[in-house]
Amino acid sequence: xxxxxxxxxxxxxxxxxxxxxxxxxxxxxxxxxxxxxxxxxxxxxxxxxxxxxxxxxxxxxxxxxxxxxxxxxxxxxxxxxxxxxxxxxxxxxxxxxxxxxxxxxxxxxxxxxxxxxxxxxxxxxxxxxxxxxxxxxxxxxxxxxxxxxxxxxxxxxxxxxxxxxxxxxxxxxxxxxxxxxxxxxxxxxxxxxxxxxxxxxxxxxxxxxxxxxxxxxxxxxxxxxxxxxxxxxxxxxxxxxxxxxxxxxxxxxxxxxxxxxxxxxxxxxxxxxxxxxxxxxxxxxxxxxxxxxxxxxxxxxxxxxxxxxxxxxxxxxxxxxxxxxxxxxxxxxxxxxxxxxxxxxxxxxxxxxxxxxxxxxxxxxxxxxxxxxxxxxxxxxxxxxxxxxxxxxxxxxxxxxxxxxxxxxxxxxxxxxxxxxxxxxxxxxxxxxxxxxxxxxxxxxxxxxxxxxxxxxxxxxxxxxxxxxxxxxxxxxxxxxxxxxxxxxxxxxxxxxxxxxxxxxxxxxxxxxxxxxxxxxxxxxxxxxxxxxxxxxxxxxxxxxxxxxxxxxxxxxxxxxxxxxxxxxxxxxxxxxxxxxxxxxxxxxxxxxxxxxxxxxxxxxxxxxxxxxxxxxxxxxxxxxxxxxxxxxxxxxxxxxxxxxxxxxxxxxxxxxxxxxxxxxxxxxxxxxxxxxxxxxxxxxxxxxxxxxxxxxxxxxxxxxxxxxxxxxxxxxxxxxxxxxxxxxxxxxxxxxxxxxxxxxxxxxxxxxxxxxxxxxxxxxxxxxxxxxxxxxxxxxxxx
Amino acid sequence: xxxxxxxxxxxxxxxxxxxxxxxxxxxxxxxxxxxxxxxxxxxxxxxxxxxxxxxxxxxxxxxxxxxxxxxxxxxxxxxxxxxxxxxxxxxxxxxxxxxxxxxxxxxxxxxxxxxxxxxxxxxxxxxxxxxxx
Numbered sequence: 001x002x003x004x005x006x007x008x009x010x011x012x013x014x015x016x017x018x019x020x021x022x023x024x025x026x027x028x029x030x031x032x033x034x035x036x037x038x039x040x041x042x043x044x045x046x047x048x049x050x051x052x053x054x055x056x057x058x059x060x061x062x063x064x065x066x067x068x069x070x071x072x073x074x075x076x077x078x079x080x081x082x083x084x085x086x087x088x089x090x091x092x093x094x095x096x097x098x099x100x101x102x103x104x105x106x107x108x109x110x111x112x113x114x115x116x117x118x119x120x121x122x123x124x125x126x127x128x129x130x131x132x133x134x135x136x137x138x139x140x141x142x143x144x145x146x147x148x149x150x151x152x153x154x155x156x157x158x159x160x161x162x163x164x165x166x167x168x169x170x171x172x173x174x175x176x177x178x179x180x181x182x183x184x185x186x187x188x189x190x191x192x193x194x195x196x197x198x199x200x201x202x203x204x205x206x207x208x209x210x211x212x213x214x215x216x217x218x219x220x221x222x223x224x225x226x227x228x229x230x231x232x233x234x235x236x237x238x239x240x241x242x243x244x245x246x247x248x249x250x251x252x253x254x255x256x257x258x259x260x261x262x263x264x265x266x267x268x269x270x271x272x273x274x275x276x277x278x279x280x281x282x283x284x285x286x287x288x289x290x291x292x293x294x295x296x297x298x299x300x301x302x303x304x305x306x307x308x309x310x311x312x313x314x315x316x317x318x319x320x321x322x323x324x325x326x327x328x329x330x331x332x333x334x335x336x337x338x339x340x341x342x343x344x345x346x347x348x349x350x351x352x353x354x355x356x357x358x359x360x361x362x363x364x365x366x367x368x369x370x371x372x373x374x375x376x377x378x379x380x381x382x383x384x385x386x387x388x389x390x391x392x393x394x395x396x397x398x399x400x401x402x403x404x405x406x407x408x409x410x411x412x413x414x415x416x417x418x419x420x421x422x423x424x425x426x427x428x429x430x431x432x433x434x435x436x437x438x439x440x441x442x443x444x445x446x447x448x449x450x451x452x453x454x455x456x457x458x459x460x461x462x463x464x465x466x467x468x469x470x471x472x473x474x475x476x477x478x479x480x481x482x483x484x485x486x487x488x489x490x491x492x493x494x495x496x497x498x499x500x501x502x503x504x505x506x507x508x509x510x511x512x513x514x515x516x517x518x519x520x521x522x523x524x525x526x527x528x529x530x531x532x533x534x535x536x537x538x539x540x541x542x543x544x545x546x547x548x549x550x551x552x553x554x555x556x557x558x559x560x561x562x563x564x565x566x567x568x569x570x571x572x573x574x575x576x577x578x579x580x581x582x583x584x585x586x587x588x589x590x591x592x593x594x595x596x597x598x599x600x601x602x603x604x605x606x607x608x609x610x611x612x613x614x615x616x617x618x619x620x621x622x623x624x625x626x627x628x629x630x631x632x633x634x635x636x637x638x639x640x641x642x643x644x645x646x647x648x649x650x651x652x653x654x655x656x657x658x659x660x661x662x663x664x665x666x667x668x669x670x671x672x673x674x675x676x677x678x679x680x681x682x683x684x685x686x687x688x689x690x691x692x693x694x695x696x697x698x699x700x701x702x703x704x705x706x707x708x709x710x711x712x713x714x715x716x717x718x719x720x721x722x723x724x725x726x727x728x729x730x731x732x733x734x735x736x737x738x739x740x741x742x743x744x745x746x747x748x749x750x751x752x753x754x755x756x757x758x759x760x761x762x763x764x765x766x767x768x769x770x771x772x773x774x775x776x777x778x779x780x781x782x783x784x
Numbered sequence: 785x786x787x788x789x790x791x792x793x794x795x796x797x798x799x800x801x802x803x804x805x806x807x808x809x810x811x812x813x814x815x816x817x818x819x820x821x822x823x824x825x826x827x828x829x830x831x832x833x834x835x836x837x838x839x840x841x842x843x844x845x846x847x848x849x850x851x852x853x854x855x856x857x858x859x860x861x862x863x864x865x866x867x868x869x870x871x872x873x874x875x876x877x878x879x880x881x882x883x884x885x886x887x888x889x890x891x892x893x894x895x896x897x898x899x900x901x902x903x904x905x906x907x908x909x910x911x912x913x914x915x916x917x
Contacts, residue, residue, distance in 0.1 A: 161877060354798075358801075358802060361802075362802060362805050362806065362809075365806060366806070366809045369810065369813065370813065373813055374820065377817055383819050383820070383821075383825075384819070384820045385817030385818060385819050385820070386817065386819075386820060386835060387813050387816070387817055388816065388818060388833075390816075391812055391813060391816040391817075394812065395808070395812045395813070398805070398808075399805070543873070543874060604842075604877075604878075605877075606877055607876050607877060622876060624874075624876070627848070733874060733876075
């Protein structure tokens with residue numbers, strides 16, 4: 001009770017403190033402004049801590065805790081439940097934004113006043129949203145006894161589909177990325193209001209890199225989570241909610257490349273002032289769209305409706321930041337841009353950067369358009385339309401191809417002018433190397449050895465585009481190219497990009513070990529793309545049924561059921577043991593399968609896939625709830641009636657009552673005729689009297705099936721039949737995804753590269769002192 | 785003078801390329817955007833890739849993998865009900881799904897779906913959250 005009040009109070013404290021800080025800083029009273037800012041941050045962190053404590057101590061009388069946690073939930077999930085709801089995720093956004101403010105502010109130098117002002121007003125608004133959209137409300141119907149609120153024994157629990165380790169690490173990471181967007185926005189605005197579009201560039205540089213690295217890591221984590229969850233459609237689905245994080249990430253990368261041009265050439269001053277603010281504005285726009293219900297049902301992520309006042313504040317943040325950014329840019333930014341140095345003509349690194357930034361901006365704009373499409377189409381066409389993943393892939397592949405080409409070629413372009421032949425001479429080695437690797441891939445794809453475990457019935461015949469191939473490729477590409485060419489072409493581009501950057505790492509590493517970050521990131525992107533292309537393009541998939549005692553061949557694996565790991569099938573940790581033997585390897589897969597008690601109808605099965613990570617491929621297996629009966633519901637038949645049973649047909653002919661129904665072993669028999677494929681045979685279903693009452697006997701029909709008579713109705717002469725299977729049958733889904741490890745490897749390298757760059761470019765002189773622009777990265781280029 | 789002109793030409797060419805790319809993408813989106821429909825709209829629609837979103841009436845859920853039969857009654861946000869028969873790839877964990885999107889067409893008053901999206905229950909609210917301050 002008190003803790004909730006404290007939390008609420010801390011949110012109000014944060015609103016007041018941030019407002020005071022903003023006003024004080026604006027009035028050029030930096031010292032009290034600073035302390036008010038710290039107080040506000042303390043309020044936000046305190047509010048978060050008190051909510052986390054409510055969860056940790058199981059205070060189910062709070063609506064939010066009740067809705068997202070339960071008594072037996074492991075402590076890690078109880079903490080993660082803090083951000084599993086709408087209110088908690090806004091709180092997380094506030095916490096990460098405040099954290100970034102505290103860390104970055106000392107490095108803002110001459111921009112500190114405006115930076116703090118913008119930041120303080122933003123955090124005040126975010127805290128105000130939390131004041132309305134509060135997680136500290138008590139359940140309204142709570143039982144109050146002598147002034148004490150009775151605590152419900154348990155809560156609704158965290159949605160089972162979310163109970164996975166990713167819910168613990170993915171949201172904090174991606175929200176840390178979202179928090180970092182405010183840094184760039186506030187800095188860009190401060191630079192324009194301070195009328196200095198140059199000094200901020202080396203200052204903001206490491207934070208922009210860090211921001212893109214964290215966001216990228218968060219995006220990849222989300223992709224891995226989706227990959228490990230059934231039914232979420234692989235790594236990436238181009239869902240509006242996914243795009244809300246993808247769009248700012250792409251624009252942050254574009255901004256970072258703009259920074260590099262300004263740092264080296266003193267150009268693009270106005271462009272960078274605008275680009276610094278765009279990721280934040282687009283993220284706020286996306287958040288408003290996804291949280292407001294404007295997207296309606298068109299996202300596969302569902303969000304609860306937001307409090308109206310909170311929504312208006314969020315809309316206010318968007319409109320004010322949009323107006324501020326464009327107002328300042330038109331009023332000041334463009335003017336500051338006149339200080340840019342003139343363009344030097346010719347093929348040089350700047351031309352590569354312009355093309356790259358243009359392509360990234362187009363990609364980001366296309367994704368933003370898709371993200372907002374349901375909203376736009378509802379306004380323009382009168383009905384919400386949604387853009388499907390396939391359309392994104394078809395449209396964006398035209399941007400990804402030149403981007404990958406640029407990623408391959410640009411590292412060889414120096415800041416000084418080069419001739420085309422000079423340039424091509426430099427990347428010829430990497431080009432040749434990637435041609436060789438592509439040839440090797442082609443040979444591998446065609447080899448019967450490829451996909452150690454899946455040779456056999458689904459081995460793709462690449463020439464004719466077997467169904468497996470056709471489907472995978474159309475889904476991936478939408479081009480009417482032969483599948484093999486499409487995949488090989490993309491693999492070539494990705495390997496060219498990877499080898500080119502690896503080559504440059506080799507060249508640069510000798511001179512400056514720390515300056516390889518950019519090339520490392522590019523290598524990561526290329527490897528990631530290669531992994532996505534191969535694992536999706538060459539994926540094999542089969543749906544089958546495995547009887548309990550009869551090992552069954554699926555793809556080229558033999559699947560043999562080997563029991564469950566828990567006796568209690570309602571235990572969340574229960575898994576099915578399935579022995580997998582393939583030509584390549586043998587192991588026991590343990591996909592999750594457990595039941596949820598369901599008051600509405602029969603208990604529902606929850607399944608989690610098992611992913612076997614082999615160095616060269618992933619085998620992804622899910623096992624559904626076993627089927628015990630050949631019929632779905634008990635079959636009720638009157639004399640002379642028939643009913644279908646799978647592909648067979650059952651007819652109830654007649655029944656025989658015992659001579660003395662009261663005798664100890666009285667037996668009732670129903671004569672049935674089973675017809676299957678024009679063959680009919682007689683079957684007798686029986687029921688006997690035992691000491692405890694009437695009981696059905698199991699009559700074996702064949703190796704697959706029993707019949708049991710569950711009951712008789714003397715009034716209408718009907719009988720109730722059940723058809724148990726001799727062995728329960730497990731429905732299974734098996735996927736074979738080659739080279740998935742490249743996706744993980746690429747994501748890891750991408751983050752490593754970002755971290756390296758951020759460290760390399762970190763600003764060691766946090767003050768107004770003039771910063772000498774480091775050009776170490778460029779030196780070897782001009783020297784080479 | 786030459787530099788000035790080439791600079792302007794470059795900017796114009798860049799602008800045209802960017803504009804063309806964006807209009808291409810917009811046209812692609814316009815052509816392929818699939819409409820989200822309510823039950824009432826679905827019944828009057830002849831379209832192919834209709835998106836029908838709603839919740840599952842669990843009492844009507846038939847999820848029989850062995851016979852590959854999946855059907856249920858869907859309740860859309862207006863409360864209207866419609867029978868959905870799924871013919872595509874199997875869908876997992878439907879019993880737990882709060883919201884699904886069935887993608888398909890209408891045949892004899894039944895929604896025949898070829899693809900089904902299970903809504904990720906991110907930020908799913910277990911209790912009513914419209915409480916405000």
